[in-house]
Amino acid sequence: MSSFSHVNQSGEANMVDVSDKQQSKRVASAESFIEMSAETLALIVSGGHHKGDVFATARIAGIQAAKQTSMLIPLCHPLMLSKVQVDFEVDADNQRIRIISTCKLTGQTGVEMEALTAASVAALTLFDMCKAVDPAMVITGTRVLTKEGGKTGHWQANS
Structure with a gap:
């Protein structure tokens, strides 16, 4: 395993210098799940939530968050x-929603x-919009699914 790139030789936090890296197409996808009661899931899917279209609000929040990542995560x-996509898959059998995001750009660092x-x-937005109905919801399984581009090329998570 290689050393951490965000720590300099003195052990201090360090923003990696990417100025000498070649630009390439970069793509990454990630997922997260939110588990909830069957009643809450049905309310979301039916569009009957009193706060409106829960999926539309969560999609916009996810897109906005991707655009603000450098403001939220140090270094x-x-x-x-060039592209941010947020999709939802309803898994009624397991009383959960799978959130899948994809980010793309041509640049010197990954997404x-x-x-x-x-x-x-x-996922947090779904929780926020539904917490009055179902405060026991649980967010789980957040992980990178795939990444493409850069010197390491393609990587995919195990199923």
């Missing part, structure tokens, strides 16, 4: 994202943190 580079931030904030 992340501000990036010119894994932006994809993770998008999925996380979308």
Whole structure:
């Protein structure tokens, strides 16, 4: 395993210098899950929530969060994202919603943190909008699914 790139030789936090890296197409996807009661899930899916379209609000929140990642996570580079997508899959059998985010750009550093931030904030937004109905919801399984580009090329999580 290589050493941590965000720590300099003196052990201090350090923003990685990417100025000498080649630009390449970078893509990353991430997921997160939010588990809830069957009643809450049905309320969201039916569109009957009194706060309106829960999925639309969570999607916008996820996209906005990806764009703000460098403001939220120390040492992340501000990036010119060319695409952010946030999708939802309803898993009624397991009483949960899967959030999948994808971020893209052409640049000198990866977009894994932006994809993770998008999925996380979308899940948090779902929680926020439904907490009065179901305060026992649980957010789980946040992880990177795939990454493409850069010197390490393609990587995919195990199923």
